[in-house]
Amino acid sequence: MNLPVRHAAKPQIEACPQETGALLPVALTAHLRRLESEAIGIIRDCFAAFRRPVLLYSIGKDSSVLLHLARKACAPARLPMPLLHVDTGWKFREMIAFRDRTAREHGLDLIVHTNPEGLRRGIDPIASGSALHTRVMKTEALRQALDAHGFDAALGGARRDEERSRAKERIFSHRGPGHAWDPRDQRPELWSLFNTRLAEGESMRVFPLSNWTELDVWDYIEAERIPVVPLYFAALRPVVRRAGTWIMVDDARLPLAPDEQLEQRMVRFRTLGCYPLSGAVESAAATLPAIIAEMRAASTSERQGRLIDGDEDASMERKKREGYF
Amino acid sequence: MAFDAATPNARETLRFLACGSVDDGKSSLIGRLLWETGQVMDDTRAALARDSRRFGTTGEAPDLALLVDGLEAERAQGITIDVAYRSFATARRSFLVADTPGHEQYTRNMATGASGCDAAVLLVDARKGLLVQTRRHATICALLGIRDLVLAVNKMDLVDFDEATFHRIAAEFAALATSLGFRSATSVPISARDGDNVTTASAAMPWHDGPPLLTLLENLPLQRPELAAPPRLPVQWINRASPDFRGLCGTVAAGTWRRGDAITIATTGATSRIARILSPDGEREQAEAGEAVTLILAEEIDAARGDLLAPPDQRPAVATQFAADLVWFDAEPLFPGREYLLRAGTAWTPCTVTRIRHRLDIATGATEPADSAAMNEAVLANLSTLQPLAFDPYAECRPTGGLILVDRATNRTVGAGMIRHVLRRAANIHRQAGLVTPTARAALLGQSPRVVWFTGLSGSGKSTIARLVEQRLHAAGRATMLLDGDNLRHGLNRDLGFTEADRVENIRRAGEAAKLLAEAGLIAICAFISPFRTDRRMVREMLPPGGFLEIFVDAPLADCIQRDPKGLYAKALAGEIPNFTGIGSPYEPPEAPDLILRSTPGTTPEMLAEAVLARLAAP
Ligand SMILES: Nc1nc2c(ncn2[C@@H]2O[C@H](COP(=O)(O)OP(=O)(O)OP(=O)(O)O)[C@@H](O)[C@H]2O)c(=O)[nH]1
Ligand SMILES: [Mg+2]
Numbered sequence: 049m050n051l052p053v054r055h056a057a058k059p060q061i062e063a064c065p066q067e068t069g070a071l072l073p074v075a076l077t078a079h080l081r082r083l084e085s086e087a088i089g090i091i092r093d094c095f096a097a098f099r100r101p102v103l104l105y106s107i108g109k110d111s112s113v114l115l116h117l118a119r120k121a122c123a124p125a126r127l128p129m130p131l132l133h134v135d136t137g138w139k140f141r142e143m144i145a146f147r148d149r150t151a152r153e154h155g156l157d158l159i160v161h162t163n164p165e166g167l168r169r170g171i172d173p174i175a176s177g178s179a180l181h182t183r184v185m186k187t188e189a190l191r192q193a194l195d196a197h198g199f200d201a202a203l204g205g206a207r208r209d210e211e212r213s214r215a216k217e218r219i220f221s222h223r224g225p226g227h228a229w230d231p232r233d234q235r236p237e238l239w240s241l242f243n244t245r246l247a248e249g250e251s252m253r254v255f256p257l258s259n260w261t262e263l264d265v266w267d268y269i270e271a272e273r274i275p276v277v278p279l280y281f282a283a284l285r286p287v288v289r290r291a292g293t294w295i296m297v298d299d300a301r302l303p304l305a306p307d308e309q310l311e312q313r314m315v316r317f318r319t320l321g322c323y324p325l326s327g328a329v330e331s332a333a334a335t336l337p338a339i340i341a342e343m344r345a346a347s348t349s350e351r352q353g354r355l356i357d358g359d360e361d362a363s364m365e366r367k368k369r370e371g372y373f
Numbered sequence: 374m375a376f377d378a379a380t381p382n383a384r385e386t387l388r389f390l391a392c393g394s395v396d397d398g399k400s401s402l403i404g405r406l407l408w409e410t411g412q413v414m415d416d417t418r419a420a421l422a423r424d425s426r427r428f429g430t431t432g433e434a435p436d437l438a439l440l441v442d443g444l445e446a447e448r449a450q451g452i453t454i455d456v457a458y459r460s461f462a463t464a465r466r467s468f469l470v471a472d473t474p475g476h477e478q479y480t481r482n483m484a485t486g487a488s489g490c491d492a493a494v495l496l497v498d499a500r501k502g503l504l505v506q507t508r509r510h511a512t513i514c515a516l517l518g519i520r521d522l523v524l525a526v527n528k529m530d531l532v533d534f535d536e537a538t539f540h541r542i543a544a545e546f547a548a549l550a551t552s553l554g555f556r557s558a559t560s561v562p563i564s565a566r567d568g569d570n571v572t573t574a575s576a577a578m579p580w581h582d583g584p585p586l587l588t589l590l591e592n593l594p595l596q597r598p599e600l601a602a603p604p605r606l607p608v609q610w611i612n613r614a615s616p617d618f619r620g621l622c623g624t625v626a627a628g629t630w631r632r633g634d635a636i637t638i639a640t641t642g643a644t645s646r647i648a649r650i651l652s653p654d655g656e657r658e659q660a661e662a663g664e665a666v667t668l669i670l671a672e673e674i675d676a677a678r679g680d681l682l683a684p685p686d687q688r689p690a691v692a693t694q695f696a697a698d699l700v701w702f703d704a705e706p707l708f709p710g711r712e713y714l715l716r717a718g719t720a721w722t723p724c725t726v727t728r729i730r731h732r733l734d735i736a737t738g739a740t741e742p743a744d745s746a747a748m749n750e751a752v753l754a755n756l757s758t759l760q761p762l763a764f765d766p767y768a769e770c771r772p773t774g775g776l777i778l779v780d781r782a783t784n785r786t787v788g789a790g791m792i793r794h795v796l797r798r799a800a801n802i803h804r805q806a807g808l809v810t811p812t813a814r815a816a817l818l819g820q821s822p823r824v825v826w827f828t829g830l831s832g833s834g835k836s837t838i839a840r841l842v843e844q845r846l847h848a849a850g851r852a853t854m855l856l857d858g859d860n861l862r863h864g865l866n867r868d869l870g871f872t873e874a875d876r877v878e879n880i881r882r883a884g885e886a887a888k889l890l891a892e893a894g895l896i897a898i899c900a901f902i903s904p905f906r907t908d909r910r911m912v913r914e915m916l917p918p919g920g921f922l923e924i925f926v927d928a929p930l931a932d933c934i935q936r937d938p939k940g941l942y943a944k945a946l947a948g949e950i951p952n953f954t955g956i957g958s959p960y961e962p963p964e965a966p967d968l969i970l971r972s973t974p975g976t977t978p979e980m981l982a983e984a985v986l987a988r989l990a991a992p
Contacts, residue, residue: 079386084653088665089624096610096678120653125614208458212443215457231444235786236481236702238488241716241777245784261460349414365445
């Protein structure tokens with residue numbers, strides 16, 4: 049189930065990708081320019097320091113921003129690392145379509161990996177529960193793919209404002225054998241003098257967007273006109289009410305309880321994952337300015353709609369210690 | 374609420390840290406700032422209420438420290454272990470704050486949080502006043518170049534908001550701040566738990582006429598001194614997009630580069646001009662400190678990752694010998710002579726500390742002599758790098774004056790440094806190339822010079838085999854010299870004992886002596902216990918590739934104890950010799966020796982010596 053999908057390279061990527069965009073770019077604020085340069089600096093250190101880096105591409109807004117920055121970091125050259133998508137088999141159909149279109153349009157090297165063992169065991173987010181599903185189809189699958197390809201550094205779009213254990217993590221986060229994170233013994237990280245050295249069997253997770261906030265990400269998407277999956281924008285979608293949130297019925301695999309009713313509602317998503325585990329919010333925000341305005345007024349955090357974080361206390365930290373992203 | 378909860382992105386950002394001794398209320402204060410600036414969402418509030426009931430230290434009220442103490446171990450123990458980075462904003466400014474741990478054990482994490490900050494908020498507990506740990510954090514802030522400090526005298530509620538207590542602590546702090554040379558140092562009495570003087574003036578302390586903490590933070594000067602420094606750019610990555618595109622990528626470390634500017638590679642002196650500047654938003658006329666750019670040069674010159682670009686008439690220092698303030702992070706102490714890897718800018722090079730000039734006594738600010746640096750200590754040291762390093766004094770330009778040290782065996786980041794200046798000694802001493810080269814000397818003797826290095830436990834048979842090897846080589850007409858650990862300790866190394874620092878120096882001198890012998894064309898046969906891998910690697914790297922042959926005499930400890938030819942194990946086991954290898958001090962076997970010698974019943978030292986000769990004869 050290891051499908052390297054390779055697309056022919058586009059003839060030549062232009063030096064400054066957005067210059068050729070049909071729309072004029074909005075000038076970035078000093079704040080965003082500083083974050084952008086910081087992220088590009090981090091990404092270039094990865095190009096130079098690691099034998100085989102990979103960009104973990106989860107198709108969400110943060111991945112879109114990360115990919116955009118990685119392409120800027122190497123422009124006009126072709127991205128010198130592949131994209132890895134760990135596919136649980138339960139992503140929204142619109143996400144998969146967006147992923148394949150993005151890879152095709154930019155001539156990217158996309159690797160899609162699904163845990164064959166999990167498929168064989170029939171692990172799914174509904175019957176197996178989100179904890180087991182996450183462990184097998186995300187954590188284990190990621191470890192499999194990283195080991196199989198010998199990636200020594202994996203770049204991801206995680207931000208420190210997402211969750212309080214992420215707020216504790218280094219930008220260059222060292223992982224011991226088995227990809228385990230040891231939060232009690234992180235390497236000191238001073239200035240931007242990153243320690244990129246690894247012993248055999250060790251690897252690095254790198255988070256160029258560490259210091260960005262959710263709002264920074266949206267402001268940047270707007271200013272740079274970065275395409276994102278349409279699910280972020282409000283539209284009429286088939287949903288059911290479940291666990292205090294709206295779950296979209298993306299295909300026929302979602303069993304409905306007798307008291308659950310399929311409804312059409314104007315909803316959108318703040319984060320994207322496996323569709324049975326991603327809650328939507330009711331919203332009329334169908335444009336970027338509307339989304340940003342809605343977010344400024346929001347009284348809940350973006351992770352609120354995710355059904356997986358509430359599984360157990362400190363679940364994110366535990367997953368990371370087991371080698372989760 | 375007076376604050377705009379979301380972060381309009383147009384404002385500038387102040388990066389600051391909260392520091393100070395254990396339990397003085399740093400996390401509670403950051404939690405309070407996040408809470409009052411509207412960063413805490415409904416779902417997080419609900420989770421906080423749950424956590425507070427379970428782990429909290431504040432009775433019925435939410436324990437705001439739990440908003441930032443995000444690790445399980447931190448919540449369970451009620452302490453901070455590692456830095457948390459959080460952002461918040463007011464109508465005037467955006468902030469990125471690092472909440473750092475107060476425990477001495479985690480000082481390295483405090484230093485991590487402090488690096489790159491514009492300002493610091495130092496907390497003290499009003500009941501306790503300035504502690505040694507408070508002074509340590511203030512000292513580290515000063516060493517790292519933070520110029521603006523705010524003292525928050527916390528837990529005023531526990532001293533009945535007493536004015537005299539605050540003024541006493543503020544006066545003591547003013548003296549400390551002056552001695553450490555801060556530009557600004559302001560004190561404010563607060564209660565992080567109840568929110569007094571945090572974002573709004575406290576009704577309980579009408580006697581205080583200054584603004585609350587947040588207002589102070591909004592008004593601290595935001596300066597980026599590197600903008601005014603001479604232009605610098607460490608080359609990070611070479612972009613070869615196509616055969617006719619070659620770009621030098623990097624983040625401008627200081628100053629402003631303009632199209633057409635002349636540039637020099639500091640270490641090689643190669644010079645060219647900037648033909649184009651590509652920035653993330655297109656082609657530019659100029660780029661300033663902090664911007665990630667790609668430079669295209671008018672004339673191609675040899676440039677690689679690690680090079681530092683500078684204007685030809687404003688060059689940085691280039692040296693292999695310089696002095697730096699070091700803060701040590703690792704449980705394994707710093708020893709002069711031991712080799713580390715150094716990163717400065719984008720350059721990596723092997724490096725040793727040649728001398729520790731003094732240690733800083735954190736409690737008194739006095740300096741004292743020292744020959745090693747333990748975890749959390751700060752020293753001024755002389756460093757020596759293998760490759761010439763280009764740098765500026767840290768005080769003049771932070772981005773090109775900082776360095777980290779990495780342990781070669783474990784890859785841990787063991788220390789950080791702030792460079793002060795080139796060593797005069799180095800500036801005036803240049804290598805003198807002789808008229809007769811080592812190759813010519815060896816040719817006259819008709820042999821390939823080598824360093825044959827025997828390592829192993831005391832009593833493993835190193836010296837016996839080494840002597841036999843020399844005898845055979847000599848008989849075969851080879852020019853040799855034997856260096857034995859015990860013999861050297863009677864002469865060249867007479868002043869050294871057996872502490873870890875002295876052992877490192879012992880091997881360094883032996884290595885330098887062996888290198889001279891090899892340069893004279895001789896085959897140097899060396900027998901040294903040399904228990905540490907890093908030290909043996911240090912000698913290997915002194916010599917040209919292939920010039921060092923590591924021979925591991927692998928005898929089990931039990932056998933050596935039984936043989937005990939010099940009666941040393943008996944004494945060591947009786948506790949009379951501390952640090953004896955194998956007993957009180959470890960032996961690290963080589964990971965990839967050139968030859969392993971093992972005695973099995975029936976093997977004689979002569980047979981082992983033959984094996985060495987065979988290895989020497991091999992190409
Ligand atoms: N009465 C009172 N208690 C406070 C105040 N500020 C903090 N505390 C309490 O002091 C204890 C330690 O607070 P923390 O915020 O965890 O201290 P810290 O400085 O972050 O500690 P470390 O990070 O472990 O060094 C907690 O029980 C707090 O509730 C205050 O203003 N008044
Ligand atoms: Mg704390």
